[in-house]
Amino acid sequence: MATIKDVARAAGVSTATVSAVINDSAYVSAELRARVLSAVRDLNYSPSLAAQNLKRGRSQLIALVVADLANPFFSRVVWAAEAAVAAWGYSLLIFNSDEKPEVERRILARVRTLSCDGVILVPVGDSTEHLRNDPDGKPIPTVLFGRSVADYRSDTVTIDNISAGRQATEYLLDLGHTRLGTITGPLHVTTGRGRLDGMMAAMQSRGLTLESRYIRSGEFREDAAYSVARSLLEQPDRPTALYVASGLMALGVMRAVADLGLRCPGDISIASTDTIPGIGGLRPRLTRTEHPLVDMTNEAVRLLVDQIRRGGPAEPRNVVFQPSLVVGDSCAPVVAQLGPPPLSSSGSCQ
Amino acid sequence: MATIKDVARAAGVSTATVSAVINDSAYVSAELRARVLSAVRDLNYSPSLAAQNLKRGRSQLIALVVADLANPFFSRVVWAAEAAVAAWGYSLLIFNSDEKPEVERRILARVRTLSCDGVILVPVGDSTEHLRNDPDGKPIPTVLFGRSVADYRSDTVTIDNISAGRQATEYLLDLGHTRLGTITGPLHVTTGRGRLDGMMAAMQSRGLTLESRYIRSGEFREDAAYSVARSLLEQPDRPTALYVASGLMALGVMRAVADLGLRCPGDISIASTDTIPGIGGLRPRLTRTEHPLVDMTNEAVRLLVDQIRRGGPAEPRNVVFQPSLVVGDSCAPVVAQLGPPPLSSSGSCQ
DNA sequence: AAAACTCAGCTAACCGATTAGCTGAGTTCG
């Protein structure tokens, strides 16, 4: 690899001049400029980022730390973030904390070592201590994404989870359902907790309560949702409608419904929150409250770049996006359901 | 951020000693070692990668350049690669060439500037010239993934696409189908071309030919597959079975089938290649030839780390994985189909 | 015409690590 010295020698100038030409940081006469540029081309010179980073104290790297890279929801975030970050001139590092706080801690140490310019973090767990990433020096610019952490002051980009749960629930209630069930995410994260709270609030305001035997909690995973959905739906007086907290879980629930021989929406109505790629191919089309995922990601990157530019976090900003109800055909009015029907024979096999 | 000098001062030793302790690169007495380690802890010191990179000429960064980050297939590759790369002590940079050769070129220049230690590349297009990433100096260690490029010498990790197409086709032929159709990927990439070739070979060896009006080509995208599937299936004498070149496309095809009011496998049998997350929730379960994706990714990372370690590419290695047939229930024997039935009324709407 | 000013381009210090080579106290041996 050619260095700035090689270029300087080839062009017959000093390294300072080469640097000035490359960065447009000082006036250089047309003649020297031309000589430098042609030497750059001849030698196929490209400045070493390592050297620039060392001197400038930045790295043009942004880290994205997600809670579960196997979840297609976060895959979409990766996709959107790559584009957003590239548009601002940064490159994107990907880390997977796999919902494990101690892995998250290790990743954040690594991010610091790599001297990333900023981090977009989907925080795991409810601890807040280890997020204060630099005890002494200035902290790395950080934007929390999707989930928030109590009493941690930093920019956040989230959706209104309560509204997501409420909207979906109200849609089911409007169809006449009263015996509702839900499959929630982990209740110690805001995305899990908030959606359940929204659902309960919606029911309460109509004088209904969500029975605890119709609540199942689990991880945001397809297989977990599948098994809890089975156990929920195998109850003799199962609910007539289900609110499922995430798109990936909804896939598992649909699979459970099919395997139990139930028909959706004939036997059971299903609504969910968030969307994942490929879910559009599913029949019936899922009724769901969707996140404006691309907008959220762009906003997170924008906030982060802003922090980086101003050299430190300003007053923390909290941007909350509203989910919107997308009506599919996975829900039917309760009158169309024939009371609490038994499980069909084909599905009763264990 | 504390530097090595701060640590040296605090411990009352030279920076060389601190470096020796941290890297275990020379003998240091127990007493000094203890003093250094405690200073490191006190100051929360972590060596600057930028400085190490500059001095050592490496970056502990591996770049993964995929052809389409919106494709869930590549999302799984990202997931697997993150884990594999982390296990070897590297961090993962993600780039999306979006199937555009000129974007790929820019990305590779960026990768060079970032002085990444290696690249895993899903090559786009059939050009080979710009892949020789460093005209003069030594090239960046590279492993091509999934697709190969004619006459470009480097390690590659691929699947046997011909076998993938052949296996799926033979399965359909064994069920008695003779009027087969296919939805292929782009034919200028090996994953598109090879699968079609495998299909044709399978048919030919039974004395059948694939009629060109039953072949539709497109991008590896859900919406593209949807529309070509519609046009293919709306023909009066449509095929009785379809081979679809990718998982994402299969989702689009299933959607088209549903929207046309056709039943799968009742009216049409569908087999595909590759799998994507969420497809497991699809009913009917798709019959497909699957890639051992995690193994492939691990192997690619292993080859790459090997290249990095030995400081240059050895004799190029070509690792080809065999796809395996996973039987679902999206295919039925041809006898179960009632001749060439008309489109059902509900589906004939445009 | 000398003093004051302008400014293109150079010199050299610096960023924070690593490491070749040196120093000097302690040990071994003739």
Next chain:
DNA sequence: CGAACTCAGCTAATCGGTTAGCTGAGTTTT
């Protein structure tokens, strides 16, 4: 007892850039 050897730990060069501050030729001012 002094030469030869060992080796823990130090000094200083180095990686490849950026940039404060200097230089000296050309222009303006008085």
